[in-house]
Amino acid sequence: MDLDSLYAVIQKHYADELPFAIYRKPNKNEIRGVLQQDDKLYITSDFKESGFVFAPFDTELNALIFPVSKSELLTVSYPKKEEEIPEPKVSKLTPENEILKSDHLKLVLKGIENIESNTLKKVVLSRREEVKIQPLNSGKELLIMYERLLVSYPSAFVYCWYHPSVGLWMGASPESLFSLENKTFRTMALAGTHKEDINGKAMWTEKEKEEQMMVTSFLEKALEKVVPILMISKPTTYKAGNIMHIKTDVGGTINTRLCDIPCLIKKLHPTPAVCGLPTDEAKQFILENEFYDREFYTGFLGELNYLDTTFTDKEKTDNSYADLYVNLRCMKINKGIATLYVGGGITKDSNPEDEWNETVHKAGTIMQILS
Numbered sequence: 001m002d003l004d005s006l007y008a009v010i011q012k013h014y015a016d017e018l019p020f021a022i023y024r025k026p027n028k029n030e031i032r033g034v035l036q037q038d039d040k041l042y043i044t045s046d047f048k049e050s051g052f053v054f055a056p057f058d059t060e061l062n063a064l065i066f067p068v069s070k071s072e073l074l075t076v077s078y079p080k081k082e083e084e085i086p087e088p089k090v091s092k093l094t095p096e097n098e099i100l101k102s103d104h105l106k107l108v109l110k111g112i113e114n115i116e117s118n119t120l121k122k123v124v125l126s127r128r129e130e131v132k133i134q135p136l137n138s139g140k141e142l143l144i145m146y147e148r149l150l151v152s153y154p155s156a157f158v159y160c161w162y163h164p165s166v167g168l169w170m171g172a173s174p175e176s177l178f179s180l181e182n183k184t185f186r187t188m189a190l191a192g193t194h195k196e197d198i199n200g201k202a203m204w205t206e207k208e209k210e211e212q213m214m215v216t217s218f219l220e221k222a223l224e225k226v227v228p229i230l231m232i233s234k235p236t237t238y239k240a241g242n243i244m245h246i247k248t249d250v251g252g253t254i255n256t257r258l259c260d261i262p263c264l265i266k267k268l269h270p271t272p273a274v275c276g277l278p279t280d281e282a283k284q285f286i287l288e289n290e291f292y293d294r295e296f297y298t299g300f301l302g303e304l305n306y307l308d309t310t311f312t313d314k315e316k317t318d319n320s321y322a323d324l325y326v327n328l329r330c331m332k333i334n335k336g337i338a339t340l341y342v343g344g345g346i347t348k349d350s351n352p353e354d355e356w357n358e359t360v361h362k363a364g365t366i367m368q369i370l371s
């Protein structure tokens with residue numbers, strides 16, 4: 001099958017209001033599709049099923065799955081396309097934006113005050129922004145947007161997910177939750193944000209370095225008992241579209257008898273890159289104080305318990321395979337409205353105005369594919 005045929009199948013599925021996910025993994029030259037054959041909503045309660053999982057931020061809520069046994073799985077090659085990424089169009093503040101801004105500044109300030117007076121060390125605070133778009137009348141318009149995402153974010157996990165009773169989500173995630181193949185385990189500590197500068201280098205501040213180090217230390221601690229020799233790279237600058245982050249690669253051979261995929265999910269989701277530290281305190285602060293429901297933003301998604309190499313073999317499952325990504329740089333699309341989700345890590349050294357600007361910039365990079 002070629003790309004055009006895959007797109008044709010997706011368009012038909014969308015028109016028939018049937019669930020599907022399409023995705024391209026970071027730096028890979030292929031697109032995969034998981035096309036569920038009925039319109040039921042399947043839930044995975046223990047992450048033991050095989051399928052494409054879509055899990056919300058709040059671990060108390062249901063994670064959804066397109067089961068392999070109920071889906072057609074397709075894979076096509078995707079030629080690499082290089083394209084200049086346009087500068088994000090950051091529009092002037094409208095009165096609506098002013099309200100968004102003052103709410104976000106208040107939220108960040110409250111986060112900082114909490115960190116100063118409590119045991120909370122870091123909390124990731126976010127907001128959403130609604131943008132009017134041309135209504136997506138057909139799958140064709142949808143795929144044009146998806147194609148723009150693919151080209152703008154070659155190093156991201158670029159996906160489009162649809163279920164008629166949940167809605168349509170699209171995104172380009174720079175962050176792996178983890179991958180596991182047999183016993184080879186990989187994850188990353190990603191934090192700190194800068195606009196891309198001319199020479200591709202960023203001058204990281206102490207605040208950003210510390211914020212990212214907290215994520216690395218969390219992973220080290222969470223994994224010490226289950227990955228006997230944990231390899232941790234030096235922090236490097238990582239480019240995601242026209243945004244840069246600090247990234248540390250973390251990995252090793254895991255003892256799957258001590259910790260399997262459900263155990264890893266429990267240990268790692270939500271990471272301090274999207275929640276904070278300590279996890280429970282940060283999560284409580286987020287649920288009580290953010291002005292909206294995150295739903296699937298900062299949840300995770302991807303291949304669960306079906307082997308990469310046997311992608312087309314529906315019957316074959318392997319319980320030590322997963323390739324999961326954190327749902328960042330994403331949006332929900334409903335008719336003529338795209339809701340963008342953006343956030344940033346708050347520590348004691350955060351400056352509310354800078355944190356607001358970070359979210360404006362992140363929103364701008366997603367917005368550029370909407371025009």
Ligand SMILES: C=C(O[C@H]1C=CC=C(C(=O)O)[C@@H]1O)C(=O)O
Nearest residue numbers: 190191192193273342343344345
């Ligand atoms: C929560 C988000 O980003 C996280 C991932 C990378 C860098 C981040 C930061 O610099 O704050 C965040 O931790 C988001 O983009 O909505």
